[in-house]
Amino acid sequence: MKLFISRLMPDPILARAQKDYAVTLRPEAVRPLSEDEMVDALTTHDALLVTLGDRFTAEVFQRALAAGGGKIRARLIANFGVGFNHIDADAARAAGVEVTNTPGAVTDSTADIALTLILMTCRRAAEGERLARSGQWQGWGPVEMLGQHVTGKTLGVVGFGRIGQAIAQRCLYGFGMDVIYYNRSAKDAGFPAEKVDDLHDLMARADIVVTAVPGGNTNIVDGPALAAMKSTGVIVNIARGDVVEQDALIDVLQRAAIAGAGLDVYRDEPAVPAALRALDNVVLLPHLGTSTLEVRLNMGNMALDNIDAVAAGQVPPNRV
Structure with a gap:
């Protein structure tokens, strides 16, 4: 299963992901995905681990569907964070893509x-x-x-x-x-x-x-x-x-x-x-709300739990 990760993550999260999946890690700390990058990730990977600023709009899903001949390869967008207003969850579901978040961890x-x-x-x-x-x-x-x-x-x-x-x-x-x-x-x-x-x-x-x-x-x-x-x-x-x-x-x-x-x-x-x-x-303050290592590890593990569930053909625990 191919997993796309849009930002650098704490080392233990990357190690867990790389142990279980074929990971494409985008080597960026803060810069959000461009629309072209989102479309490419949706059409070439089975799951995406993304975060705040990665704006998956309805247009992004429409472009990915067109690029994939009416079908998107990705089955899941696992959001690293509790807030997911940067992802059009309705458009994702209409395109056959589940969306999850990380409630409670933050x-x-x-x-x-x-x-x-x-x-x-x-x-x-x-x-x-x-x-x-x-x-x-x-x-x-x-x-x-x-x-x-x-x-x-x-x-x-x-x-x-x-x-x-x-x-x-x-x-x-x-x-x-x-x-x-x-x-x-x-x-x-x-x-x-x-x-x-x-x-x-x-x-x-x-x-x-x-x-x-x-x-x-x-x-x-x-x-x-x-x-x-x-x-x-x-x-x-x-x-x-x-x-x-x-x-x-x-x-x-x-x-x-x-x-x-x-x-x-x-x-x-x-x-x-x-x-x-x-x-x-x-x-x-520069958006420090979840900026502790313990919390970021919890968020990453929760996101990977959602990915593991989809990989196993199960309903993800934090579906939105």
């Missing part, structure tokens, strides 16, 4: 990065670190670098799946925060959390808002939602860059209509708008 690390951004934004840690490095720090003073307390505040979580609940649990038990959430259905998280049915109501009540919805919820936090926030409010996005309307966010930050934002994702990654980079009231 929950704790993504929740941890949300807490990192909450603390960094509320306590102005990135701004303070830049000041200390600059050599311009003048010393401690009673009104210097004042941030805001995290303990005892109200957390609003937009999207209350695995990751949203893990963030809420950390904030409740670690910082005594009250938890409210916006979600299509009510969730029994096993700890106190109030479902709020109106997003604008949640944005208005929360001191800190964290987005944890899956990809595909484009601009769910739009200009009017941001306008509903308190002037002391903080928003953190660890979901997908297009979940928050980026231009509207830049506007409220430039006007200091909210206190700050912490971002790990961006609309047009890896591009980070100059307007965001120029602001002191936003913390910018």
